Amino acid sequence: MTGPALPSRRHVLAGGAAAGGVALAGCGGLDRSLLRAADAQPDGYPTVEAVREMGRLLAERTGGRLRIKVYAGGQLGNEKDTLEITLFGGLDLNRVSIAPLGSIVPEAVVPTLPFLFRSTAHMRAALDGAPGDAILAALEPHKLVGLCFYDAGARSFYTSKRPVHGPDDLRGQKIRVLNSDLFVSMIEAFGGNATPMAFSEVYQGLMQGVVDGAENNPPSYESTRHFEVAPYYSLTEHVMAPEVLVMSLRTWRTLSEADQALVRQCARDSVPVMRRIWDARTDSAMAKLIEQGVEIIRPDRAPFAAKVKPVWDRYLSTLQLRALATAIENVEAADDA
Numbered sequence: 001m002t003g004p005a006l007p008s009r010r011h012v013l014a015g016g017a018a019a020g021g022v023a024l025a026g027c028g029g030l031d032r033s034l035l036r037a038a039d040a041q042p043d044g045y046p047t048v049e050a051v052r053e054m055g056r057l058l059a060e061r062t063g064g065r066l067r068i069k070v071y072a073g074g075q076l077g078n079e080k081d082t083l084e085i086t087l088f089g090g091l092d093l094n095r096v097s098i099a100p101l102g103s104i105v106p107e108a109v110v111p112t113l114p115f116l117f118r119s120t121a122h123m124r125a126a127l128d129g130a131p132g133d134a135i136l137a138a139l140e141p142h143k144l145v146g147l148c149f150y151d152a153g154a155r156s157f158y159t160s161k162r163p164v165h166g167p168d169d170l171r172g173q174k175i176r177v178l179n180s181d182l183f184v185s186m187i188e189a190f191g192g193n194a195t196p197m198a199f200s201e202v203y204q205g206l207m208q209g210v211v212d213g214a215e216n217n218p219p220s221y222e223s224t225r226h227f228e229v230a231p232y233y234s235l236t237e238h239v240m241a242p243e244v245l246v247m248s249l250r251t252w253r254t255l256s257e258a259d260q261a262l263v264r265q266c267a268r269d270s271v272p273v274m275r276r277i278w279d280a281r282t283d284s285a286m287a288k289l290i291e292q293g294v295e296i297i298r299p300d301r302a303p304f305a306a307k308v309k310p311v312w313d314r315y316l317s318t319l320q321l322r323a324l325a326t327a328i329e330n331v332e333a334a335d336d337a
Helices: 009-019 046-061 079-087 099-103 106-112 120-128 130-137 181-189 199-208 218-223 257-291 302-307 309-315 319-329
Strands: 034-038 067-071 093-097 144-150 155-159 174-177 193-196 213-216 232-239 243-248 295-297
Touching (some): 034 046, 034 079, 046 067, 046 144, 046 243, 046 257, 079 093, 079 099, 079 243, 106 130, 130 144, 130 319, 181 193, 218 257, 302 309
Parallel strands (some): 034 067, 034 093
Antiparallel strands (some): 144 243, 155 213, 155 232
């Protein structure tokens, strides 16, 4: 066996309890300079590389006094598991999808709304600005400190039987979705039949006709070769829900104000790195899809957006959430001109 043994989830939990969430307990005692970060994505994935860049910056700016070790590929459990560990301090940092946070932080639901963002540039401008800061701040009462947002791409529909040019083309089609009430509501608004299904089962489901289509970003659609059984890709870009890098509040409170500011700045400085990697991966995926003969459809998004207004009404249940959505809509982006 090569390399050091990785801590098990049990050791993570034990270390968090014993250290009050400062760090994992190692065989040499408590190391307060080493921050442990979890990511369910594999090595080389843009978010993994971004947190590593954050660690490089943090070590450089503190002369090695603070460092980050990233456990990628779900080594410490899936996102649900690691989020629970982070909440009580067994992990210091965690990259998670924002959608699961919506069950505990109402503000986290807003950036998952379909057709909230006009473009990738608009999404980035909103999350880099005051609306994004408000969402991150809303995490703190729930034992998490939001540090920054990373991209998760723009999700679009792909189908096996016929292309999707407008929302009516989804009527009656069985569309695989995430296990999310909001995503189910969105498909139902289009007249489709939402089918929650594990991502690992989608290829077989498409091939056997269990589902007629699914939706995801270009890198996921291409890398899984779902295009082989669903060759129509409609760039609706209906959801651009981001990823979030969070820190355990218990760990955060052990840091000085100066170190807190430094951690936050290093996290934000890692965002451009993540975006460069993500954009290159998206461009590469689209080029490969075209090479493979996938039919790329660029539909008018307005009819789709009109259909999901009832979904907005359902999930924007308070004036505060409506105000947040409006603030995001009002953000100007470079591509608005």
